[in-house]
Every structure is written in C-alpha cells, then in structure tokens.
Amino acid sequence: xxxxxxxxxxxxxxxxxxxxxxxxxxxxxxxxxxxxxxxxxxxxxxxxxxxxxxxxxxxxxxxxxxxxxxxxxxxxxxxxxxxxxxxxxxxxxxxxxxxxxxxxxxxxxxxxxxxxxxxxxxxxxxxxxxxxxxxxxxxxxxxxxxxxxx
RNA sequence: UUAGCAGGCCACCUUAUCGCUGCAAGUAUGGGCAACCGUGCUUGGAGAGGAAAGUCCGGACACCAAAGUGCAGCAUAGCGGGUAACGCCCGUCCGCCGUGAGGCGAGGACCAGUGCAACAGAAAGCAAGUACAGUUCGGCUGUAGUGAAAUCGGCAAACUCUAUGCGGUGAAACGCCAUGUAAACCAACGUUUGAGGGUUGCACGCCCGAGUUGGAGGGUAGGCGGUUGGAACACUUGGGUAACCAUUUGUCUAGAUAAAUGAUAAGGAUAUACAGAAUCCGGCUUAUGGCCUGCUUUUAAU
RNA sequence: GGCCGCGUGGCGCAACUGAAUAGCGCAUCUGAUUACGGCUCAGAAGGUUGCAGGUUUGAAUCCUGCCGCGGUCA
Numbered sequence: 001x002x003x004x005x006x007x008x009x010x011x012x013x014x015x016x017x018x019x020x021x022x023x024x025x026x027x028x029x030x031x032x033x034x035x036x037x038x039x040x041x042x043x044x045x046x047x048x049x050x051x052x053x054x055x056x057x058x059x060x061x062x063x064x065x066x067x068x069x070x071x072x073x074x075x076x077x078x079x080x081x082x083x084x085x086x087x088x089x090x091x092x093x094x095x096x097x098x099x100x101x102x103x104x105x106x107x108x109x110x111x112x113x114x115x116x117x118x119x120x121x122x123x124x125x126x127x128x129x130x131x132x133x134x135x136x137x138x139x140x141x142x143x144x145x146x147x148x149x150x
Numbered sequence: 151u152u153a154g155c156a157g158g159c160c161a162c163c164u165u166a167u168c169g170c171u172g173c174a175a176g177u178a179u180g181g182g183c184a185a186c187c188g189u190g191c192u193u194g195g196a197g198a199g200g201a202a203a204g205u206c207c208g209g210a211c212a213c214c215a216a217a218g219u220g221c222a223g224c225a226u227a228g229c230g231g232g233u234a235a236c237g238c239c240c241g242u243c244c245g246c247c248g249u250g251a252g253g254c255g256a257g258g259a260c261c262a263g264u265g266c267a268a269c270a271g272a273a274a275g276c277a278a279g280u281a282c283a284g285u286u287c288g289g290c291u292g293u294a295g296u297g298a299a300a301u302c303g304g305c306a307a308a309c310u311c312u313a314u315g316c317g318g319u320g321a322a323a324c325g326c327c328a329u330g331u332a333a334a335c336c337a338a339c340g341u342u343u344g345a346g347g348g349u350u351g352c353a354c355g356c357c358c359g360a361g362u363u364g365g366a367g368g369g370u371a372g373g374c375g376g377u378u379g380g381a382a383c384a385c386u387u388g389g390g391u392a393a394c395c396a397u398u399u400g401u402c403u404a405g406a407u408a409a410a411u412g413a414u415a416a417g418g419a420u421a422u423a424c425a426g427a428a429u430c431c432g433g434c435u436u437a438u439g440g441c442c443u444g445c446u447u448u449u450a451a452u
Numbered sequence: 453g454g455c456c457g458c459g460u461g462g463c464g465c466a467a468c469u470g471a472a473u474a475g476c477g478c479a480u481c482u483g484a485u486u487a488c489g490g491c492u493c494a495g496a497a498g499g500u501u502g503c504a505g506g507u508u509u510g511a512a513u514c515c516u517g518c519c520g521c522g523g524u525c526a
Contacts, residue, residue, distance in 0.1 A: 025168060034408060036371085072408060083203095084425050091170095091412050098169065099413075126413060 024105075027098040033072035033113055042115055049143070051136040053120030053128070054093075058140065059113050068105060071097060071114045079121060089118050092126055096133040103137045107145060 038061065046059040063070060075089040093116050
C-alpha cells in the first residue's frame, strides 16, 4: 500500500487521495500546532532527531481535526534578538516544510505532532534549510516507519 | 567636488508560479420556520514602520457601587502663543558654545527658615585677623597670600518656599458565553448591638454586606466582544511672523492570536541599511541606507 | 502587552545623608616557613564604579538618556 503511494506520487490517482493529495503544498491553520498542553508534552515526552541546523521533536498523538500532522516552528530568542530575524527563520522553516510535505504525508499512519527547532547561530539561506529539511524528513521516515514494518 | 550647518523626501521595483491572514461576492453542503450561522471551493480586492523599538511623557477608552476631604507624594518652571493634552512644538528675551551658517539651556526664589563647603588657608559663615603700604589717626582703606568662594556672597539636579498641574489601575483593563468537581467535607468568626470586604501610600469619611477566612483535595487556564473610521489622510481657499486654526472636495487605509508578507525564476544595476503592528492616537529619545534643496568658512586641494 | 528591580577588581559584597586614597572576604602572584605540599605569616598586582552627557569647585553617590540582566501578571 505505502510503497505504491510513493511510486505513484506524480500520477493523477494520488491527487485524489482522501488525505489531502500528494501534490498539495498548502499549509492551512489546521495543520499548525496551537495547543499549549501538546507543546509541553512534546518537550517532555517527545523523541528528537538532529540534522544541523535543524532539530525535529515529534510525538504520536490523536487530534480531533482530520489532519495527519500538526507542526510548529521555533526560533530561540536568546540567539536571535530581533523579531525580524526570528520571523525570517520561522518563515523559511515553514516554507521548507510546506514544499517537502509530500515526502512524508502519504507515507505515514496515525497522527503526529512536530516541532522544528532552529539551532544555528546565523540566519540561513533557503537552500540550507531546504536540504536539511529533506534529510531530516527522510531519517524520520526511516526510523519510525521502517522500524514498525520490521 | 571635499568639510560643516539646517530643512525636506524615499525606504528596491515589475511580471509569472506555489503558499499565508482578514474582507466582499458567488456557489456547494449541514443546521434553523426564518433572519442567519458553521464548513469547503471559486473569483475579486487588501495586507507592517519611519522609527512598528525604548516604554520616557501626554491623552482617548474601560473599570474601581463616593471616583469625597486632608496630609503625604510626584511633575513642571524667563515671557507670550499653539494644542484634546504634554515635560512636545512655535516665536521671543537672556546666558553659554562656535570663525560662521547655527546649536544648547530643569532659565522662578538663598532680603522666609534650616543646612552644606574636602584640601589649602590666620580665618569658610555668633566671626577672627597675618605682612606691607596709605590715612581725614576711626581695629578706616588698599595690596599681598590660600581657595571655586574671604563679610561681598555661593550652592536649591541640598531640604525648602512660590506658582501651576496630577484620584487610582491599565486591554493580562473590562463585558458576555462555555467547561467543571460543588449549594460537597472539617475548623474559626459572624448575620443589623454587624464578621468581613471595597474605596490611592496614610488618616478620616463613605459604600457594600450574609457570609468570610483557613485546612485538605480538586477543576478550568477555551471562545466571542472590546478591535479598528480616526484629535485619520490627501487636496482647495483664507487667516497667522510661525507652530497651527478654519474651510472645500475626495478617499477608506493591516487586524494576527504558537501570532499572517515568504520561496523560486526572469528583467531593470550586479548590491540593499536599521528593522515586524498586538487597544488606539500626539510627541520625545535611540538605531539606520540613500537622494534633494538652501546656507557657512577659509578661499585650503582640483 | 503592561508593571517592577539590579549593574562596583575574576567571584560575592560595602561605601549611595556628594569631599579627592573606592574598602572587605575568597581567589591570583611573589617571598618566608617545610624534605615537598597544605595551613600560617609578610607583601604585591588587579577598577574608565555598565555606557554617554549634565549640575557642582568636586560625582560610585544627584539628574537625564541609552545598554545589559533578572523578576512578576489571568
């Protein structure tokens, strides 16, 4: 089932998938993580993966909304003092996630909450964030998804 | 052109694709007698700043069931004007700085009272008195020496006085809805002869008042309104030295809530400073790229 | 978003009612003592008082503006 989906990513059949479509690059409000309790749970119980300059904290949960993943993005205030820098980083992370969504959206079962942390010291370019995001999502899939199959 | 002074303006732009947040219209669907409301899709149009910042002043607005009186406290300080108001702005006098264009100034009062003055110096504020000279011979006058200041005063960004102003708390204000033990249990005090609470730091006064406080144990920390049309912006004419005021016509110009402006490609120039609204305005201060205009000096370099 | 508080040698503090030399403890360095080290004793170095202005004869202290850090709220 899942392998078929990855193979037929760019075909028309996957566009009609009930989960929102493989080529759906949208990032609506539903897919944002807003619950305070979930945040706390993530920081205490969540597992983490690193791919410099990014860090992913994730946790398997259930939501009321029919969305597979909820995502939040963090830029630390200690390293980046101005709001402009923090906004810039958060926008880049969000954009990178949005464009790489199809990598994981069709290969996942259940609900996950994600937090992306930025660990670098300087404001990055989009290419850096994008490549790191791709690697990070790949390792996430390998860990969670293949371990379960085995 | 370089240096300096003052004032004003702009804040990379255009197109395409993908994406985000409100608004309007249409449409599908669910609910409702209906008005409408929720969700999805499509189209159209809008979407951070000159400082949005610091939170340093001044207001609007909201609440405090008296928001009252007195004391305390705080702020301002030539004079005149502007303003909703101000510690802001304009004009002007004076003082200081600069060759100059110009800039800066908490700039009332020590003949109301209290206080302060290290070192040096004979003496630093009930006075006392060195040396020399002069002399109308009166411990009268001058000079020297110390010091910021020597019988003349100085210092109120010393207490203070004078004049004027200020009630307090800030959108996490405040109103409504939802959720949930729970009109649960134990102890103390009390029900008009009043426990306790509210009311500005204190006192008085005033108001509310049948519950309040503590223990043990537990619940929610969500949604809607406030929330963007305003001391608004642009322009016409008139008044005023100016700040500004009056007036004509026109425009609608962000409303997020883990928090909306980004990515990619192409072109103009190849590079883009400081920096992100959070209730809203008027200022001040600080950060910062570039352009334009007028003026100043020696006429120094071309 | 609002409201408070604090900045003094490397660290923790004092001097804040203006007075010329900014003090104390720990740590550091040098010497003495010891076979060596510690303890102890003697001595030394280390400060733009967070920064910049102002008032004053004189500022860590008073005033103004910045910078940094911390706390608090329904």
